[in-house]
Amino acid sequence: MFEVTTRLPGRLGRTGVITTPHGVIKTPAFIAVGTHAEVKYMLPADVHATGAQGMLSNAYHLSRRAAEIDAAGGLAAYSGWNAPTVTDSGGFQVMSLGSGLGKVISMDATAAHQSRQAKPENERLARVSDEGVTFRHPTDGKVEVFTPESSMQIQHQIGADIMMAFDELTSIDDDHAYNTRALERTRLWAERCLIEHEHLTKQRAGRPYKALYGVLQGARFEDLRRKAACDLGAMDFDGFGLGGAFNKEQLDDILQWCNSELPENKPRHLLGLSRPDDIFIGAEHGADTFDCVAPTREARHGRIYTLDGDINIRNAQFTNDAGLLDSGCDCATCQAGHTRGEIRKLLKSAVPEERVQAFNLASIHNVRFTVRLVDEIRAAIDGGEFDGYKQAWLKRYYG
Numbered sequence: 001m002f003e004v005t006t007r008l009p010g011r012l013g014r015t016g017v018i019t020t021p022h023g024v025i026k027t028p029a030f031i032a033v034g035t036h037a038e039v040k041y042m043l044p045a046d047v048h049a050t051g052a053q054g055m056l057s058n059a060y061h062l063s064r065r066a067a068e069i070d071a072a073g074g075l076a077a078y079s080g081w082n083a084p085t086v087t088d089s090g091g092f093q094v095m096s097l098g099s100g101l102g103k104v105i106s107m108d109a110t111a112a113h114q115s116r117q118a119k120p121e122n123e124r125l126a127r128v129s130d131e132g133v134t135f136r137h138p139t140d141g142k143v144e145v146f147t148p149e150s151s152m153q154i155q156h157q158i159g160a161d162i163m164m165a166f167d168e169l170t171s172i173d174d175d176h177a178y179n180t181r182a183l184e185r186t187r188l189w190a191e192r193c194l195i196e197h198e199h200l201t202k203q204r205a206g207r208p209y210k211a212l213y214g215v216l217q218g219a220r221f222e223d224l225r226r227k228a229a230c231d232l233g234a235m236d237f238d239g240f241g242l243g244g245a246f247n248k249e250q251l252d253d254i255l256q257w258c259n260s261e262l263p264e265n266k267p268r269h270l271l272g273l274s275r276p277d278d279i280f281i282g283a284e285h286g287a288d289t290f291d292c293v294a295p296t297r298e299a300r301h302g303r304i305y306t307l308d309g310d311i312n313i314r315n316a317q318f319t320n321d322a323g324l325l326d327s328g329c330d331c332a333t334c335q336a337g338h339t340r341g342e343i344r345k346l347l348k349s350a351v352p353e354e355r356v357q358a359f360n361l362a363s364i365h366n367v368r369f370t371v372r373l374v375d376e377i378r379a380a381i382d383g384g385e386f387d388g389y390k391q392a393w394l395k396r397y398y399g
């Protein structure tokens with residue numbers, strides 16, 4: 001399923017090729033996020049034109065449509081994407097719903113952190129037990145249970161090429177003792193996922209093979225991260241998801257702890273990060289694929305990525321700006337000549353259709369920007385020029 005092409009000398013980074021029933025992914029690669037089986041405000045053709053090699057959808061958000069997706073032939077066909085697909089387990093959604101916390105909080109973001117303290121246990125919408133996670137569905141309040149087995153059943157029905165094992169995501173505020181207990185639960189859940197996966201693979205023998213990744217937790221603790229990598233690395237997973245709550249500043253340490261223990265011949269997916277500095281750190285320390293909702297979400301808020309740093313297109317200074325979103329960009333939006341001033345006007349329009357057009361144009365640009373960055377990193381590793389490329393790129397972007 002995975003072959004390493006080139007190794008980054010002295011470090012864990014590498015390029016490679018992941019083979020799936022719906023095509024290959026050359027790594028490192030950025031996987032576009034289509035939570036609900038579509039990338040928001042982009043057509044499948046728009047996403048293909050960005051060069052994105054895969055799409056990641058969410059098992060939790062698609063759980064109520066899983067049978068329908070199965071009947072349509074699986075996620076690739078159902079979505080019209082017809083290329084490699086990934087689902088995450090839904091664990092992050094049910095858990096973050098419960099704690100009210102996001103995934104990664106920067107140490108710099110002290111104020112944001114303080115305003116986002118985990119809710120007291122009795123106020124949480126989700127409860128974790130050894131069996132699984134019980135939670136109230138946010139739309140209708142119906143009590144639902146997610147277990148390793150039900151996550152596997154739903155993901156097999158959705159039918160992505162790559163699926164993630166069900167794991168317990170801890171919050172940034174959980175201590176070592178809690179993380180130790182949660183990690184053991186995740187290990188037991190990983191075993192249960194593999195058993196159910198094997199059963200479903202046999203039961204659904206006519207379907208294309210679905211790879212299963214084990215997801216590593218362990219928060220910011222070196223002993224737990226290494227233990228997770230050793231435990232899951234010894235199991236029969238096809239690859240690994242690198243997840244969990246940690247401070248952004250620790251990303252390189254955490255990746256080195258995990259990836260130095262994991263088997264070299266299996267792919268690793270870094271869950272939910274796409275800031276350029278995170279991508280460079282990820283690629284340098286052995287992450288093969290990345291996904292993040294930020295490029296499209298930020299595009300809708302007017303945050304446009306440029307090689308000289310991001311801009312907020314909503315700012316008045318861009319009202320009459322006749323320049324492209326980023327000079328030298330090869331995305332479909334920039335190639336068609338749409339200007340900053342024009343997209344700003346559409347984004348601030350009172351006409352819904354015009355705002356939708358702005359969301360589309362800006363999303364195309366930001367996704368292409370991210371895909372291109374990762375593609376260039378891959379070429380730089382293959383060409384033996386990673387360090388020079390990284391230094392020049394980051395210097396220009398962060399100033």
Ligand SMILES: [Zn+2]
Pocket residue numbers: 325326329330331332333334335364365368
């Ligand atoms: Zn562009």
